[in-house]
Amino acid sequence: MIDLVQFPWSPFCIVQRRILEYSGVPFTVTNIPNGDRSLVWRLTGEQYYGVPILRDGRRVVFEADHDSQVIATYLDAKLDLDLFPRAFAGLQTILWRHIENDIEDLAFRLNDIYWEEMVDAADRLLFVRHKERKFGRGCLDQWRREQKSMVAELTRRLAPYGEMLAAHPFLLDEQPRFVDFDLFGMLGNFLYSGHYRLPATLPRLRKWYETMGRIQFPLHREKLRS
Numbered sequence: 001m002i003d004l005v006q007f008p009w010s011p012f013c014i015v016q017r018r019i020l021e022y023s024g025v026p027f028t029v030t031n032i033p034n035g036d037r038s039l040v041w042r043l044t045g046e047q048y049y050g051v052p053i054l055r056d057g058r059r060v061v062f063e064a065d066h067d068s069q070v071i072a073t074y075l076d077a078k079l080d081l082d083l084f085p086r087a088f089a090g091l092q093t094i095l096w097r098h099i100e101n102d103i104e105d106l107a108f109r110l111n112d113i114y115w116e117e118m119v120d121a122a123d124r125l126l127f128v129r130h131k132e133r134k135f136g137r138g139c140l141d142q143w144r145r146e147q148k149s150m151v152a153e154l155t156r157r158l159a160p161y162g163e164m165l166a167a168h169p170f171l172l173d174e175q176p177r178f179v180d181f182d183l184f185g186m187l188g189n190f191l192y193s194g195h196y197r198l199p200a201t202l203p204r205l206r207k208w209y210e211t212m213g214r215i216q217f218p219l220h221r222e223k224l225r226s
């Protein structure tokens with residue numbers, strides 16, 4: 001059985017978890033603390049410390065670089081989900097770069113403002129140290145001060161995705177493709193703390209997000225046939 005190694009609020013983990021749920025395949029989840037990557041390090045033969053990774057029998061699947069989609073393409077091929085159709089090759093790459101950089105950058109900072117509500121006491125020191133080493137001393141307080149302007153900027157950056165939903169129910173066409181799951185993951189991270197809602201000015205995006213949270217591939221397949 002496939003096992004997803006993750007922590008629950010990670011945007012990139014939410015992407016793969018939702019793809020697995022969508023597929024209907026049985027899978028398990030192993031949660032690790034954000035600050036302790038020793039399981040990932042061991043499973044990947046000391047090559048990787050990021051999340052998510054997948055265990056599928058004896059195989060361990062993980063990303064090759066910041067911009068690779070090794071796990072998603074592995075699941076797509078194995079489960080036959082048609083997430084990367086040739087018609088959208090290239091276009092999806094441009095989009096996921098925007099989603100995983102411009103959207104993710106604001107989404108995770110806005111969620112991290114509420115880090116004390118999601119990080120276990122035993123992991124707090126490592127969490128703050130990890131953030132401050134990467135983003136500077138006091139970064140979490142700084143993000144709290146900038147919260148309002150960051151929400152406004154995120155809303156601005158999300159507006160084109162709302163526009164993409166005007167002509168079809170998913171970002172590119174009539175069924176969810178990889179970029180739908182990718183954006184879902186970044187927004188799942190933004191919404192994780194429970195302190196935010198998607199902008200009321202983007203009703204199509206709100207509806208899409210709700211659909212993306214529950215859609216199942218087999219049902220969808222039947223719908224396509226009928």
Ligand SMILES: N[C@@H](CCC(=O)N[C@@H](CS)C(=O)NCC(=O)O)C(=O)O
Nearest residue numbers: 010011012049050051052063066067
């Ligand atoms: N492009 C990678 C990015 C994964 C990533 O950045 N994961 C974060 C957690 S959300 C991580 O583990 N970063 C390394 C670290 O925290 O040390 C993917 O799609 O999996």
